Structure formats: C-alpha cells, structure tokens
Amino acid sequence: MLPPFYFLVPVLGGYAVTSYYLLKNPHILQKKKRLAFHCRHISHRGGAGERIENTIEAFDNAITHHTDLLELDCHMTKDGRVVVSHDGNLYRQTGHDVNISDVTYEELPQYKESLEVTFFPGHMSSGTDHHIPLLEDVFHRYPDKPINVEIKEDNDELIKKVSDLVRTYQRMERTIWASTSDKVMKKCRKENPEMPFMFTPRRGVILLLLYYTGLLPFVDLPESVVETCMPSIINRTYFPGNPLMRNRFLVYLQNKLIMRKSLFQHLEDRGIQVYFWVLNQESDFRKAFNCGVTGVMTDYPSKLHTFLQEYEGEQRSRGAEDTYVRTPSNI
Known part of the structure; x- marks a missing residue:
C-alpha cells in the first residue's frame, strides 16, 4: 500500500496550479463588479492638509x-442633523469639550483657526471656512462626485438618515458605506444594500488569509472597496494610538503581507478597488502606485494631482518606448 504522501503531493500540486491560474484569470469563476467610479485621487477629509478638514472650503479645493x-x-447632533465631522467630541477641532450628540446643530462651535494634520504631525492647515457642514449640503453641492461616507458611531438613526439622504439625492451608485465596525457595517448594508461598501478590518484579515491559502479565487467577495493603511507610513507619518500597532516587527510583518502586487491585480481584475490611506509624500504616492493600488487617499489634493500628472506621463512614455522596441522593424 502506497503511503498517503504519494497521493497528497499531486493533490496539493494540482490545487496550487489551479489556484494560481484562477488568481491570474478570476473572470473564469467570478463576475467582475462594475462600479460607477474608478478612483485614483482621493481627498482625505476633503484634503485636511490644505484647508480645514471636512469643510466645504476643503471639498471645493x-x-x-x-x-x-x-x-x-x-x-x-442632538436635534437629529447629520453633520460632517471626524470626531464625536469637538475638543481637538474647536477647542471646546463638546460632544456633537449633546448639542443642536445651531449650537455647534466653529473650527479653530488652524489644525494639525493628523497624518502629517507638525504640519498645520488653515482656511477661511470654520463651519461644520451638514451632509445634505455636501450632497447638494457635489451631486455627481463619488463620496466615501464613514459612519463614526453605532447609531441606527444616523445610519437611516444617511441612507435616506443618499436615496433623496439619487446617489446610491456613487456613495460608499465605510466603517471599521462589523456591527455597524452590517446595519449599513441592511439599511441600504444598493450602496457599495468597504472591507472592515476583520474582513481585510480574512481577505489576506484567503490569498495566502490559495482560496481567494474560489470565494465570492461582496465588498467593492479595500481601504487600508500602507504599513510603511506607521511610526513615520502615522502613529496609531494602540502601542501594539506601533511594534516594529508587526509593522514589518504587515508590510510583507499586504504589499502584494498580485493580490491588488487580482482584486482590480474582479472590479474591487484598493485605496491606501493616508499618504502625504511623493515617495509614498509612488510606492503605492508602483505596487498596483487603484488609488491613494491624501491630505494634499494639489500635491497628489501634480504627482499623478507626472506619474501617468511617465507611464505613457514607458509604454510608448516598449511599443517602439517591440515593433517588427526594431527586432
């Protein structure tokens, strides 16, 4: 009788070959998602390095x-208005120790004259607009612009109101549900299943497990967007509050596990877009796009726009050179 080893090797080998082939050709098993947007340039909080974060002035910029x-x-707010603000407590942004949920919209304080850029410590932003806007005002002002809406609290009424506004302004296909909480995301999807939504951190870990076990090509993914930190910015421009997340070995491990061009290409081929946050330096922009991500989230919209013009010009020139080299007359 032959040992099990003789049967296991060809089975595992066949599985590995099949998985690799389907990773490169996901259309064989998976239907490609068709999103209404394809985003290279993403403005974090509207561009929190150039204008006061999450203000109309920032979005206009x-x-x-x-x-x-x-x-x-x-x-x-206390009177049921959906407002655009990163923090629930406004001390960092306004200097007033006030919870948004404890005051009416009219009682909200104004932003400070300048704010430190969260993902670029030591750098400040300023502007003339210090007003906390309503989400409805943002939807009304930018009817055709895709918007990523992160729900910052587990609040059923908030989720319903956001969903109702999305429906009122007929922007289901152009608005992304975002949350770091599985519980909140489940509620968002139930309230408005027509909207695309992102991977939560837990689902992101599962995505990596599927990739490294070879199961990813075989598994349906309901999410449309991956939004994740580029590990190399940790302890440089991003300092997580959890000390464990700042551990150098864990940062190194994350970098090795996440920065996989074949993974990003597979997701792109399935119509799932990958965004890295929050990058504020040209070297980081280049590293992200060279690795194959769909888009970059930044606090500096003008800087990223200039970079993309140059970078895409370089890509076109390189493509033209490759085409020239490969023509029959040059072989």
Whole structure:
C-alpha cells in the first residue's frame, strides 16, 4: 500500500496550479463588479492638509484639484442633523469639550483657526471656512462626485438618515458605506444594500488569509472597496494610538503581507478597488502606485494631482518606448 504522501503531493500540486491560474484569470469563476467610479485621487477629509478638514472650503479645493473621491465622516447632533465631522467630541477641532450628540446643530462651535494634520504631525492647515457642514449640503453641492461616507458611531438613526439622504439625492451608485465596525457595517448594508461598501478590518484579515491559502479565487467577495493603511507610513507619518500597532516587527510583518502586487491585480481584475490611506509624500504616492493600488487617499489634493500628472506621463512614455522596441522593424 502506497503511503498517503504519494497521493497528497499531486493533490496539493494540482490545487496550487489551479489556484494560481484562477488568481491570474478570476473572470473564469467570478463576475467582475462594475462600479460607477474608478478612483485614483482621493481627498482625505476633503484634503485636511490644505484647508480645514471636512469643510466645504476643503471639498471645493479638492474638486479644483480634480479629486475622484471625497472622503468624509459623519455624526448626528442632538436635534437629529447629520453633520460632517471626524470626531464625536469637538475638543481637538474647536477647542471646546463638546460632544456633537449633546448639542443642536445651531449650537455647534466653529473650527479653530488652524489644525494639525493628523497624518502629517507638525504640519498645520488653515482656511477661511470654520463651519461644520451638514451632509445634505455636501450632497447638494457635489451631486455627481463619488463620496466615501464613514459612519463614526453605532447609531441606527444616523445610519437611516444617511441612507435616506443618499436615496433623496439619487446617489446610491456613487456613495460608499465605510466603517471599521462589523456591527455597524452590517446595519449599513441592511439599511441600504444598493450602496457599495468597504472591507472592515476583520474582513481585510480574512481577505489576506484567503490569498495566502490559495482560496481567494474560489470565494465570492461582496465588498467593492479595500481601504487600508500602507504599513510603511506607521511610526513615520502615522502613529496609531494602540502601542501594539506601533511594534516594529508587526509593522514589518504587515508590510510583507499586504504589499502584494498580485493580490491588488487580482482584486482590480474582479472590479474591487484598493485605496491606501493616508499618504502625504511623493515617495509614498509612488510606492503605492508602483505596487498596483487603484488609488491613494491624501491630505494634499494639489500635491497628489501634480504627482499623478507626472506619474501617468511617465507611464505613457514607458509604454510608448516598449511599443517602439517591440515593433517588427526594431527586432
């Protein structure tokens, strides 16, 4: 009787070959998602390095610099108004120790004259607009612009109000549900299943497990967008509050596991877009796009716009050179 080893090797070998082939050709098993947007340039909080974060002035500035996607955050006031703000407590942003949920919209304080850029410590932003806007005002002002809406609190009424606004402004295909909480994301999907949505951190870990076990090509993925930190910015421009996340070995391990061009290409081929946050230096822009991500989220819309013009010009020139070299007359 032959040992099990003789049967196991060809089975595993066949599985590995099949998995690799389907990773490169996902259309054989998976239907490609058709999103209404394809985003290279994403403005974090509207571009928090060039204008006061999450203000209309910031969003206008991002639009001026040809952003593809506005990223913003939502909370709800005591009188049930959905406002655009990253923090639930406004001390960092306004200097007033006030919870958004404890005051009416009219009682909200104004932003400070300048704010430190969260993902670029030591750098400040300023502007003339210090007003916390309503989500409805943003939807009304930018009817055709894709917007990534992060729900910052587990609040059923907030989720319903956001969903109702999305329906009222007929922007289901152009608005992304975003949340780091599985519980909140489940509620968002139930409230409005027509909207595309991102991978939560837990689902992101599962995605990596599927990739490294070879199962990814065989598994259906309901999400449309991956939004994740590029590990190499940790302890340089991004300092997580959890000390464990700042551990150098874990950062190194994350970098090795996440920065996989074949993974990003597979997701892109399935119509799933990959965004890295929050990158504010040209070297980081280049590293991300060279690795194959769909888009970059930044606090500096003008800087990313200038980089993309140059980078895409380089790509076109390189493509033209390759075509020239490969023509029959040059072989």
